Amino acid sequence: MKSPGKRTLLAGGAVLAVVLMSTLTANAVPAPAPAIVQTAQAGTPWGDVIGTGVHGDGGELVFSGVKIDVEQLPGTTFGIMAGRRPAGGQVTAGVVANEFEGSDKAPGFHAVSGGINGYPSFGYYAGPAVKITAKVAGKSVTARQAPWSVDPNVVVFWFDSDADPLELAAFDASGKELPAGNTGVGHG
Numbered sequence: 001m002k003s004p005g006k007r008t009l010l011a012g013g014a015v016l017a018v019v020l021m022s023t024l025t026a027n028a029v030p031a032p033a034p035a036i037v038q039t040a041q042a043g044t045p046w047g048d049v050i051g052t053g054v055h056g057d058g059g060e061l062v063f064s065g066v067k068i069d070v071e072q073l074p075g076t077t078f079g080i081m082a083g084r085r086p087a088g089g090q091v092t093a094g095v096v097a098n099e100f101e102g103s104d105k106a107p108g109f110h111a112v113s114g115g116i117n118g119y120p121s122f123g124y125y126a127g128p129a130v131k132i133t134a135k136v137a138g139k140s141v142t143a144r145q146a147p148w149s150v151d152p153n154v155v156v157f158w159f160d161s162d163a164d165p166l167e168l169a170a171f172d173a174s175g176k177e178l179p180a181g182n183t184g185v186g187h188g
Helices: none
Strands: 006-009 014-020 035-041 046-056 059-067 078-085 092-098 108-113 122-126 131-136 139-142 144-148 151-158 165-171
Touching: 046 078, 046 144, 059 151, 078 108, 078 122, 092 108, 108 165
Parallel strands: none
Antiparallel strands: 006 014, 006 092, 014 035, 046 059, 059 078, 078 092, 108 122, 122 151, 131 139, 131 165, 144 151
16 A cells, blocks of 8 residues: 655745655554655745635635655655635645655646645546545545646645545546546645
8 A cells, every 4th residue: 555645734935844754554554654854935836826715714725736846756846735815815825735656747646635734635636537536424525626727637626525535536528437546645
């Protein structure tokens, strides 16, 4: 089983990016693993900001790409940031999820984040996905999604819940199931 992912935790403009590597045991308990710590300038949207129409504390829930340049992650050039945008204001960075192994644009799911710090479960799919489904809180649901303006072959998706998405599946326009990629769910 692949490890669930790495996450970058953000707090303002200049941030401490903590990239955690962990693996899952057979009973899904994270095993201790080393951490790579980088200081980075993060939280600046790369491409168009994706508005969700979901409003809460701090403004509208939004998603955007962010550039990633970490020596230990040579196949990773971007991540997806969940943030908030108050009416007429700047995007405030929240949580960034990024690929941690291999190419960030290999076909399939990448950077799937379970709900954290008031943000719903989200991630991205590399490929022609027009429909993404999962089991969330025991129910079959369809994710909301939007193409990333920098690369329309990258589809940002999110659920209306912070519960972990299980049994993720992506489908093309003809209804054919697409490659799964990394469906593991990370938690910060």
